[in-house]
Amino acid sequence: MLLPSYKNRPESKPMAWLMPKNYQHVLAFLFAIQEINQNNSLLPNTTLRSDIHDNAFHSMLTYWATLDLLFLEHRAPFNYNCGREKKLMATIGGLTSQSSIQMANILNTYKIPQLTYGSFDPVLSDKAQFPSFFRMAPNENPQYDGIVQLLKYFSWNWIGLLISDNDSGETFIRTLRPKFSQNSICIALIQSIPVVTSHTLESREKYYGKIFLTLQLNKINVIIVYGDAHSMAGFQIVLDYSEFVDLSPKEKVWLITSQWDFTAIFTWNKFPAKSLNGTLSFALHKNVVPGFQDFLESINPYQSSFYFIEPFWCSTFSCSLPMDGANMTYQQHCTGEEKLGSLPGAVFEMEMSGQSYSIYNAVHVIAHALHAIYLLKSKHKAIGDVVNVQPWQLRPFLRNVHFNNSAGEEIFFDENGDFAAGYDIINWVMFPNKSFHRLQVGKMEPQDPSGKRFTVNGRNIVWNHKFSQIPPRATCVESCQPGYSRIVQQGKQVCCYDCAQCPEGRISSQIDAGQCEKCPEDQYANEKKDQCISKTVTYLSYGEPLGAVLASFALFFSIITVLVMGSFMQHHNTPIVKANNWGITCILLSSLLLSFLCCFLFIGQPQKVTCFLRQTVFGIIFSIAVSCVLGKTITVVLAFMATKPGNKIRKWIGKRLAVSVIILCSLIQTGICVVWLATFPPFPEFDMHSQTGQIIVQCNEGSDMMFYIVLGYMGLLAITSFTVAYFARKLPDTFNEAKLITFSMLVFCSVWVSFVPSYLSTKGKHMVAVEIFSILVSSSGVLGCIFLPKCYVILMRPDLNTKEQLVRKK
Structure with a gap:
């Protein structure tokens, strides 16, 4: 049984209610029957027969047609089988979910299998309620996922919904709303479409004027349309009216679900090509069936006795047939030479539609199930006994059917009794002459072996002429740009x-x-x-100006120190050199030279060894230098005190005292450094956060407290030297070294007092530069203040380098 979707014609207008495109459902059904009956390997010695009934989108007619098929056609009362010759084994239909459910309510009572080709309502998958129901249309869930994926692909999140005003529409919203919420897609408009009850101008204004104004006032570019051919007839009226008055609601991106083939229109309707140009729709998957177009081309109304062939032929070709009798509407007579292939696509398509493809597969599913029973009977020596099979016995064979159709596709049902297929995504390109081009731009394939369930090629889509931005925008606000x-x-x-x-x-x-x-x-x-x-790695290197300048100064002062040492060695027998304690002078100059050279430990990329040594080496060397200064200061003071008669300090004067001071003070600093290295040794680290855009390679001091203890101890030695020298600055002598030591320690203390805040206020390589600068300035200050005046006397004023001049009192 097939329930095609077209209206019975009223008596006054015999051609007015026909949908010519949907007549292809009948032709696909008859083509499949003919193909099976001509196949000797499928159901041999068995001929399939068929009955076709129409429900006219009417509930009462659906019930009546179902009962007529079961009983009344055979002149039998309800629930009686009066020995009819034809046995009903299965039914195919109907187009809408509502008609399918109405049929199932009757057919389930008699356990007659029902295969539907256009029903998507999820309730039909309930096998407890509909055990004999099989859907040739795929499950609707992949279509829901496909809609979400398509909206996400184009970044559309502000959309409207036009839905049929029935239970299916409510189910659609209830299922889709949480999916939208999970993907941050918002519903800006929900509008129900009432079912068409009248086509008068008054009814249009009453039922559809509000819808028209709603679409016109809402600035929503993307609207999803859900419904079947019956429920969406009202929406088509809205589009027709908007094109007639040339207003703007038509210029949208219509996203239409597979329940509605909007190209299937009544013969009196206009096709709203301008409104639907650029439409995207989900369609039942289909394939090219060999021989079908040849079958269509061979149809002749004078030779074919197909169901409803006369009104279909008259309606599509606008001609009259003699067998139409009194209903000779058209003056031109049909010759029978008319070809369906000459009709425009808006009237009739030669390519098999998705619904026709489902019908074709449904007929073959029934045939293969019957053939499976035939093979089982043959195996048990009961050849030809297939006619005695009852309809309810066909159900398990339908459930397990699995074959390749003539198009080469696998046909089988999943565990829910639903056809295992997907959806094609179609872009509709409309032309002013009411013709159109169907362009497949994607698919939703839940059974895809590669895992790509959703694919779409957005570059091939042709959009409505309205949209200057491609693809069109569908958002509540302007998008947030990167950043x-x-x-x-x-x-x-x-x-x-x-x-x-x-x-x-x-x-x-x-x-x-x-x-x-x-x-x-x-x-x-x-x-x-x-x-x-990516951040740049930075440290104080020789290659940059700051590092090169500091290294140059360190090298320069090192050379000066070596020259001073050379001058003193060359003139070591002169009074001024002898008076300065040659041994302590050598130690002091050597420590100053090492101080300048230790600057090179701070320049270059910090390594484990350099981090481990540089602060401790610097601290010990500077402590030796300051200890030497302290030893010289004490020696000077004691020397002048020893000149007084009867002073007992004379026995302390000599190298032994100065060396003891140097060794003791240096050992204390060395002990501090050893404790530091043994407990919290410095190590190299990467500072990712101090400077934007830079990774600072630096030495972590391990323990800041130990670092400041080392500095504090050097400061204590320097302050002690400064204090002692300050009080000895006025001793009567021509060349008073205490004054020179006072100035050198003043410079030294000033540098390192200012070092602490400067060091703490800088980051990265500038911290290292501050410390190097402090080392250079303090060391050069000691070198300059103590040794340059003596070098001046040695080199420039040798007349002052005499014993008489040194001991002469002012």
Whole structure:
């Protein structure tokens, strides 16, 4: 049984209610029957027969047609089988979910299998309620997922819904709403379409004027349309009217579900080509069936006795047939030479539609199930006994059917009794002459072996002429550009949001980013906050100007120190050199030379060894230098005190005292450094956060307290030397070294007192530069203040380098 979707014609207008395109359902059904009966390997010695009934989109007619098929056609009362010759084994239909459910309510009582080709209602998958129901249309869930994926592909999140005003429409919203919520897609408009009850101008204004105004006032570019051919007839009226008055509701991106083939229209309707240009629709998957177009071309109304062939032929070719009798509507007579292939696509298509393809497969499913029974009977020596099979016995064979159809596709049912197939995504290109081109731009294939369930090629889509931006936008607000993130507006849907720039260290590289992402530690955000840039590794190197200048000064002062040592060695027998304690002088100059050279431990990329040594080497060397200065100061003071008669200090004067001071003071600093290295040794580290855009390679001191203890101890020695020298500065002598030591320690203390705040206020390589600068200035200050005046006397004024001049009192 097949229930094709077209209206019975009224008596006054015999051709007015026909849908010519849907007559292809009948022809696909008859073609499949003919193909099976001509196949000797499928159901041999058995001929399939068929009955076709129409329900005219009417509940009462659906019940009546079902009962007529079961009983009344055979002149039998209800629930009686009066020995009819034809046995009903299975039914195919109907087009809408409502008619399928109405049929199933009757057929389930008699356990007659029902295969439907256009019903999507999820309730029909309930095998407890509909055990004999098999869907040739795929499950609707992949279509829901496909809609969500398509909206996400084009970044559409502000959409409208036009749904049929029935249970199926409510189920559609109830199922789709949580999926939208999970993917941040907002429903801006929900409009129900009432079922067409009248086609007068008054009814149009009463039922569809409100819908027209709603579509006109709402600035929504993308609208999803859900419904079947019956429930969406009202929506088509709205589009017709909008094109007639040339207003704007038509210029949308219509996203139409597979329940409605909107190209199937009544013969009196206009085809709203301008409105539907660029439409995207989900369609039942189909394939090219060999021989079908030849079958269509061979149809002749004078030779074929197909169901309803006369009104179909007259309606599509606008001619009259003699067998129509009194209903000679058209003056031109049909010759029988007319060809279906000459008709425009808006009237009739030669290519098999998705619904016709489902009907074709449904007939073959029944045939293969009957053939399976035939083989089982043959195996048990009961050849030809297939006619005694009861309809309920066919159900398990239908459930397990699995074959390749003539198009080469696998046909089988899944565990829910649903046809295992997917959906094609179609782009409709309309032309002014009412013709159209169907362009497949994607698919939703749940059984795809590669795992790509959803595919779409957006570059091939032809959009409506209205849209200057390709693809069209469908958002509540302007999108947040990269570098910004969304902030939901209070009291509004999540799709209506403000844009806030990403905070420091975070970026967003996508449009409409939900939140800003933090850059990895080795990268930083650029100025636009839309990408992370790799940080540069930085340290005080010889290759940069600052490092080169400091290294040059360290080398320069080292050379000066060596020259001073050379001068003193060359003139070691002169009074001024002898008076300065040659041994302590050598130790002091050597420690100053090492102080200048230890600057090179601070320049270059920090390594484990350099970090381990540089602070401790610097601390010990400087302590030796300051200890030498302290020893010289004490020696000078004691020397003048020993000149007084009867002073007992004379026995302390000599090298032994100065060396003892140097060794003792140096050992204390060495002990501090040993404790430091043994407990919290310095180590190299990467500072990712102090400087934007830079990774600072530096030495972690391990323990800041130990570092400041080393500095503090050097400061204590320097202050002690300064104090002693200060009080001895006025001793009567021509060349009073205490004055020179006072100035040198004043410079030394000033440098290192200012070093601490400068060191703490800088970061990265500048911290190292500050310390090197302090080392150079303090060391050069000691060298200059103590030794340059003596070098001047030695080299420039040798007349003053005499014993008489040194002991002469002022």
